[in-house]
Amino acid sequence: MGPIETVRERCRKCYSCVRNCPVKAIKVGPEWAEVIHARCIGCGKCLKVCSQQAKVIANCIEGTRRILGEGQNVIAVLGCSYPAFFNDLRPGQLVSGLKKLGFAEVHEGSTGVELIAATYQDLILAPNSAPLISSHCPTIVDLIERHYPQLLRNLMPVVSPMVAIGRFLKERGGPQTRVIYISSCIAGKFEVASEEVAGAIDLVLTYRELSQMFRDQSLDLTRLSDAPFAGRKPDKGRLFPLSGGPFQAFDVRNDFLNPDFISTGGAESCLELIRDLAARRITPRWVDIRFCEGGCIGGPGKNNRLTTFAKRNLVINSYQTQDLPYDSQALYQHEQPLPQLQRRFSNKLKRLEPPNGESVRSILQATNKFVEQDEFDCGACGYPTCREYAVAVYQGLADTEMCLPFSIKRLEEDRVSLTQKYELAQRALAQEYGDPAIIGKDPRTLDVLKLIRQVGPTPTTVLIRGESGTGKELTARAIHEHSSRADKPLVTVNCTTLTDSLLESELFGHKKGSFTGAIADKKGLFEAANGGTIFLDEIGDITPKLQAELLRVLDSGELKPVGGTLPHKVDVRLIAATNRNLEDGVREGWFREDLFYRLNVFTITMPPLRSRRESLPQLVHHFLAAASKRLNKPIRGIEDRAIAALMRYHWPGNIRELQNIIERGSVLTQDNVIRIENLPSIFSQLALEGDDNGNNAENSFRGQREKHLEQVEKSLIRKYLEEARGNVSLAARKANIPRRTFYRILARHGLKGNEFKTSAAP
Numbered sequence: 001m002g003p004i005e006t007v008r009e010r011c012r013k014c015y016s017c018v019r020n021c022p023v024k025a026i027k028v029g030p031e032w033a034e035v036i037h038a039r040c041i042g043c044g045k046c047l048k049v050c051s052q053q054a055k056v057i058a059n060c061i062e063g064t065r066r067i068l069g070e071g072q073n074v075i076a077v078l079g080c081s082y083p084a085f086f087n088d089l090r091p092g093q094l095v096s097g098l099k100k101l102g103f104a105e106v107h108e109g110s111t112g113v114e115l116i117a118a119t120y121q122d123l124i125l126a127p128n129s130a131p132l133i134s135s136h137c138p139t140i141v142d143l144i145e146r147h148y149p150q151l152l153r154n155l156m157p158v159v160s161p162m163v164a165i166g167r168f169l170k171e172r173g174g175p176q177t178r179v180i181y182i183s184s185c186i187a188g189k190f191e192v193a194s195e196e197v198a199g200a201i202d203l204v205l206t207y208r209e210l211s212q213m214f215r216d217q218s219l220d221l222t223r224l225s226d227a228p229f230a231g232r233k234p235d236k237g238r239l240f241p242l243s244g245g246p247f248q249a250f251d252v253r254n255d256f257l258n259p260d261f262i263s264t265g266g267a268e269s270c271l272e273l274i275r276d277l278a279a280r281r282i283t284p285r286w287v288d289i290r291f292c293e294g295g296c297i298g299g300p301g302k303n304n305r306l307t308t309f310a311k312r313n314l315v316i317n318s319y320q321t322q323d324l325p326y327d328s329q330a331l332y333q334h335e336q337p338l339p340q341l342q343r344r345f346s347n348k349l350k351r352l353e354p355p356n357g358e359s360v361r362s363i364l365q366a367t368n369k370f371v372e373q374d375e376f377d378c379g380a381c382g383y384p385t386c387r388e389y390a391v392a393v394y395q396g397l398a399d400t401e402m403c404l405p406f407s408i409k410r411l412e413e414d415r416v417s418l419t420q421k422y423e424l425a426q427r428a429l430a431q432e433y434g435d436p437a438i439i440g441k442d443p444r445t446l447d448v449l450k451l452i453r454q455v456g457p458t459p460t461t462v463l464i465r466g467e468s469g470t471g472k473e474l475t476a477r478a479i480h481e482h483s484s485r486a487d488k489p490l491v492t493v494n495c496t497t498l499t500d501s502l503l504e505s506e507l508f509g510h511k512k513g514s515f516t517g518a519i520a521d522k523k524g525l526f527e528a529a530n531g532g533t534i535f536l537d538e539i540g541d542i543t544p545k546l547q548a549e550l551l552r553v554l555d556s557g558e559l560k561p562v563g564g565t566l567p568h569k570v571d572v573r574l575i576a577a578t579n580r581n582l583e584d585g586v587r588e589g590w591f592r593e594d595l596f597y598r599l600n601v602f603t604i605t606m607p608p609l610r611s612r613r614e615s616l617p618q619l620v621h622h623f624l625a626a627a628s629k630r631l632n633k634p635i636r637g638i639e640d641r642a643i644a645a646l647m648r649y650h651w652p653g654n655i656r657e658l659q660n661i662i663e664r665g666s667v668l669t670q671d672n673v674i675r676i677e678n679l680p681s682i683f684s685q686l687a688l689e690g691d692d693n694g695n696n697a698e699n700s701f702r703g704q705r706e707k708h709l710e711q712v713e714k715s716l717i718r719k720y721l722e723e724a725r726g727n728v729s730l731a732a733r734k735a736n737i738p739r740r741t742f743y744r745i746l747a748r749h750g751l752k753g754n755e756f757k758t759s760a761a762p
């Protein structure tokens with residue numbers, strides 16, 4: 001376990017940690033992105049950029065409590081940047097709070113800076129050949145040890161201020177002394193665990209962890225009175241946490257024009273400097289370098305409520321005021337040899353095997369990058385170039401799915417193929433469980449069926465008109481079924497559900513970059529319907545701009561994706577539907593006349609249900625059977641009174657409304673027969689009106705006509721069956737009606753072919 005941990009279930013694989021990690025120490029697995037501790041330098045960038053807080057600092061609160069509970073001499077050392085974190089407390093109050101937590105003494109970390117100051121000064125001012133790199137920032141030490149080991153010999157062989165004070169306190173206090181260092185730095189947690197300085201500090205807490213400990217104890221520090229610090233009172237060491245502060249703390253005069261001395265902070269600038277040094281592009285005498293912007297006051301555990309400059313002022317103020325309470329014991333004051341301040345560094349580079357050119361090429365090809373122009377270097381994967389990303393894939397740090405343009409393209413292809421498969425599966429289902437039959441034997445429905453049969457096999461564009469719920473979509477399906485394209489997809493698009501720009505890209509596709517969010521090429525539904533039929537429902541709702549584009553596609557048979565320049569051919573039959581009056585649209589200017597004529601080649605107008613009432617009982621029985629199947633409930637029928645009431649209703653929602661009412665009744669019925677009470681209340685009123693008139697459906701003119709027609713139909717069918725000696729196919733041919741229709745009529749009259757086997761020969 002390292003100082004930065006991953007809360008796996010919070011990771012959403014957004015790759016922002018990969019993008020921001022300066023040393024690519026993140027490995028992306030199938031479900032989460034994890035820190036590789038051997039490569040991590042503890043800079044905390046991943047903590048900052050993870051919006052899900054899936055990266056967290058390893059918690060040292062429990063460890064601190066355990067040490068405090070052991071009853072030894074436990075000393076707290078406040079890192080030099082503490083005035084910039086605890087800005088709303090007096091330092092003495094902070095000391096009081098720490099003592100209430102159980103710490104025996106509280107020291108200022110700036111003392112550690114002053115312990116190493118003379119050594120730094122000597123080394124800096126002595127003649128040396130290699131540029132010296134300051135080693136007081138643990139992130140810089142990790143960066144060089146783990147990634148730039150060629151600079152190990154340039155690191156100043158001196159411990160950090162934290163280690164110096166740890167050793168100093170332990171030497172003075174004896175072996176029982178425990179030291180907890182508190183700062184904004186998380187790389188310090190790494191540092192104390194490294195074998196070169198092991199034992200100097202027992203644990204590193206962040207300021208936030210300390211604040212949590214105060215909260216856990218319900219300690220309100222603002223109410224505490226001041227307690228004194230212990231140990232040596234520091235002076236210029238207090239300026240150390242600021243950018244450039246080490247020059248003050250180590251008493252090194254920095255001349256602005258002197259190229260021998262460089263001081264810098266911030267990830268980019270540090271990396272640039274380290275690379276310059278590694279490549280020997282520059283040869284200064286000394287570089288004072290810290291990874292965090294602005295110095296230690298910008299550490300990952302910093303106070304986020306204050307700006308860098310406000311924090312800088314707080315630190316300067318703490319140096320200038322100098323009036324902190326101190327109560328130092330003699331053991332810290334009298335002269336004694338300094339602790340061991342020397343340290344060595346080791347090569348901790350874990351080299352990952354570099355791929356050869358062939359491997360990089362094959363990884364690039366696996367993500368659709370065949371020529372240089374295919375390498376967008378978009379950075380979405382977290383790597384600045386496609387090549388660096390390919391190397392990371394080879395080294396097991398990344399996987400191919402991280403390439404966003406590749407993944408989007410693959411999803412797009414999947415979507416098109418799934419749309420096609422869905423359509424085919426739907427048709428297979430329809431064939432197995434009965435086709436979506438158009439029910440009705442009234443003359444107007446029969447006319448529609450005739451038109452479907454006529455236009456189906458042709459390539460003609462069809463415009464289906466009619467009120468909502470009259471069966472326009474059903475008719476479009478039937479036309480497709482009757483066409484030679486029946487084994488190809490029928491893609492249905494409801495034009496009202498999408499905004500204009502979305503609809504355009506849905507229909508025709510788009511090119512990458514054609515609008516915000518178009519991060520990869522996308523194929524449109526016209527393309528998904530290639531070879532088949534596209535059904536544009538509610539075509540009256542599309543805007544004039546889209547009408548123009550549609551007209552262009554219909555006229556040329558060519559598609560041009562949004563943002564694309566090259567058109568390409570598609571073979572799609574168009575069926576459109578609308579319940580709006582397009583002639584009004586042409587007159588009023590909201591529908592293009594040329595498109596209207598282009599669509600109005602062959603029009604089928606769906607009759608409203610109120611004009612084909614004689615088919616209502618048949619539709620009711622059809623929907624009853626369907627509801628019975630869907631609800632898995634053996635619905636036996638519907639009472640005559642209910643049918644009569646249904647016949648009297650004006651059906652504004654047409655067949656869809658009837659279908660819904662029957663399904664509702666099927667749910668409500670207690671005895672599997674739909675009764676008037678199972679229908680909406682309007683039907684009870686209609687039933688009463690019918691009863692009052694004493695004029696039920698049976699006795700009405702329509703009812704009588706219906707009855708007689710039924711009788712005539714039945715006797716005709718009997719005649720054909722007798723002539724064909726019960727051979728249904730032959731009887732259907734003689735009657736000149738399709739066999740399936742003949743069977744349906746037989747079923748309706750309760751007749752069976754074999755009852756006529758012995759009839760006289762024709």
Ligand SMILES: Nc1ncnc2c1ncn2[C@@H]1O[C@H](COP(=O)(O)OP(=O)(O)OP(=O)(O)O)[C@@H](O)[C@H]1O
Pocket residue numbers: 436437438439440466467468469470471472473474475537579619622655656659
């Ligand atoms: N003649 C019919 N026989 C059997 N079912 C029908 C018939 N006409 C319509 N339906 C059924 O009624 C419902 C509505 O039909 P459809 O969706 O085709 O109507 P629509 O005119 O396209 O409606 P909208 O204009 O609201 O889109 C569907 O479930 C359909 O199966």
